Amino acid sequence: MTSSKLALTALLAALALDAGAATGRVFVTNEKGDSVTVIDGKTNKVEKTIAIGARPRGIGLAPDGSEIYVAVSGENKIAVLDPKTLEVTRSFPSGDDPETFAVHKDGHLYISNENDAKASVYDPKTGKLVAEIEVGIEPEGVAISPDGKRAIVTSESTNMLHIIAIPENQVVNNILVGARPRAATFSADSKLAYATSEIGGEVKKVDVESGTILGRMSLADDKAKPKDVLVSRDGKQLYVAGGRANTVFVLDANTLEVVAQIGVGKRVWGLALSRDGKRLYSTDGADNQVSVIDTEKHSVTAKVATGEAPWGVVIDD
Amino acid sequence: MHSHTKCTASRSYHALALLAVLLWMVGGVDAATPLTVRVAYVGPAESDSLAGARQGIAEGNAQGKFLGLVFELTDSRDVATALASAPVAVLIDLPAADVMPSAKQAAGVAVINTGAEDDPLRARCAPNLLHTLPSAAMRADALSQWRQKSPQSQASAHAWHWRAEMYAGAQLNKRYTDKTGRPMSDQAWAGWAAAKLVTDTAARLKSADPAALLTALREDLAFDGQKGVEMSFRPNGQLSQPLLLVEQDDIVGEAPVRGVATDLDSLGTGDCAP
Known part of the structure; x- marks a missing residue:
């Protein structure tokens, strides 16, 4: 590569970085505080607490990082936040009792409607319902595959993972x-x-694809009520929020053996991982705090006070 | 114009039918040949146990429709009639004196008692007799734990309460009350739990075989009764479960009572009479 080409590449990279300049902020929903806590990702200081409406739970980032979506469960709507100005810019109805959701790379939100035994797909640009998918009772967790072709919705009271094809939006x-x-x-x-x-x-x-169960690991601590689960950036480990075990479990992604237990606050539910994979955030619901975890040392490096009953967390990085 | 519209409608109908067949062929929802599984109820024509069982069967069907199973609840006054429909299990809401004879009559088929709390019925340890309603001893132990903490309390111990909110109790109460217009009682919960644990287990077995179901219920059950813990049957057939302490129609505590006991085994016993 010639030096001029190198310079051009560097310039383009810098421009791209600037255009999508992420704020580095961490956003936390407070289920009982009816608010979103905004934390500076570098200093771990709370920048702002934003009143958002009744019982906010699920939270997610637009694919281009331009918007933050919050499921306001008690008001049957999705509120939209600007991660730069920290203002609520708009909201749209989301079906009954939206609990949580995942954001597809095309921008659509896949939302679990807890009281309706269905998942709904919304286009946040228009606020319009794109599809409704019948699932089991008390749908909860939603995940979308990195290739964008599959979603999973869990039904809590019918004990199933529903595999949904995208864009057909069929189970x-x-x-x-x-x-x-x-x-x-x-x-x-x-x-x-x-x-x-x-x-x-x-x-x-x-x-x-086959639906075959390849492995199962029972968490030995009988207080463990596992909730959120994330894969490390290198794909080798899983992070599992242990609920009332007050622990984040680190599992080998291949064998599912527990390789580390990180003590955090009480009733840990939500997890978010930084883009570089080095920082993990957990919402410790009964302690009204977020724990910041160093994923190399498997230790807590900071605890940040939030509003009441923090539930979901997302990082704008 | 008219015939053109008709033609389009018919084409799209065919396309839908083809899509349904294709979805079935790729191993999706196997609704083409559903397995029918019958669950029998024996008891009064109207009871909270029956209303709870209906709710449990409805939830079983909400699961079964994704897995190729259809659950049917038969409703009769006596065990002989119930057995004629070849049920996978029999739920009963009968006077205590009729429970053991019913279990004998239905030998080899799980009989789930949802209405009698008598301890001797548990101690008899009939191989096919299970109990989702808490025993009198469980309720007594829950109260005695609670009184160690609150000596003046007038609370009573219950399997369920219409104000239960935690562990998705609120969602279960809403589903039941929306359907029946009534608050969910202890017996309604026992009926719901019996039907739900039967349907969930039959769905995992993909079978309507009573013997396989009875073995799985006794040996492999890990039931979510929407009270925050995994529930299973003790050797004497009693479903272990937390109890709610209720005073003036509100929940004041939960047993095992924190600080007094930790273990579900602190409520009642799993033992058989010598």
Whole structure:
């Protein structure tokens, strides 16, 4: 590569970085505080607490980072936040009791409607309903595969992972797992899924196409009510929020063996991982705080006070 | 114009039918040949147990429709009639004196008692008799734990309460009350739990075989009764479960009572009479 080409490449890279300049902020929904806490990702200082409406739970980032979406469960709507100005810019109806959602790379939101036994797909640009998908009772966790071709919705009271084809928005497979499945996530190649069962106290590894269960790990601590699950950036480890075990479990993604336990605050539910994979945030609901975890040292480096009963967390990086 | 519209409608109907067949062929929802699984109820023509069982069966069908199973609840006054429909299990809401004879009559089929709390019925340990309603001993232990903490309390111990909110109790109460117009009682919960744990287990077995179901219920159950813990049957057939302490129609506590006991085994016993 010639030096002029190199300079041009560097310039283009800098421009691209600037255009999508992420704020580095961490956004946390407070289920009982009816607010969103905004934390500076570098200093761990709270920048602002934004009143958002009754019972905010799920939270997600637009694919281009331009908007933050918040499921305001008690008001049956999605509120939209500007991550730069920290203003609520608009909201749109989202079906009954939106609990949580995942954002597809095309921008659509896949939302679980807890009281309606269905998932709904919304286009946040227009606020219009794109599709409704019938699922089991008390749908909860939603995940979308990195290739954008599959979604998983968990139904807590019918103990299933519903595999949904995108863009058809049709259920193509249903996998029975342990009692009260709460969250799921995909491997980077979209072929595997990992799911937690809160009452079953387990993590399952599933082949997405065949629906075959490839592995199961019961978390030995009987207080463990696993909720959120994420895959590390290198794909080698899983992070599992342990609920009332007040612990984030680190599992080997291949064998599902527990390789580390990180003590955090009480009733840990939500997790978010930084883009570089080095920082993990957990919402410690009963302690009204977020724990910041160093994923190399497997230790808590900071605790940040939030509003009441923090639930979901997302990082704008 | 008219015939053109008709033609389009018919074409799109065919396209839909083709799509349904294709979805079935790729191993999606196997609705083409559903397996029918019958669950029998024996008891009064109207009871909270029956209303709860209906709710549990409806939820079983909300699961079964994705897995190729259809659950049917038969409703009769006596066990002989119930057995004629070849049920996978029999739920009963009968006077205590009729429980053991019913279990004998339905030998080999799970009989789930949702209406009698008598301890001797548990101690008899009939191989096919299970109980979702808490025993009198469980309720007594819950109260005695609670009184260690609140000696003046007038609370009573219950399987369920219409104000239960935690662990998705609110969602279950809403589903039941929307359907029946009534608050969910202890017996309604026991009926719901019996039907739900039967349907969830039959769905996992993909079978209507009573013997396979009875073995799975006794040995492999990990049931979410929407009370925050995994529930299973004790050796004497009693479903272990937390109880709610209720005073003036509101929940004041939960047993095992924190600080007094930790374990579900602190409520009642799993033992058989010698």
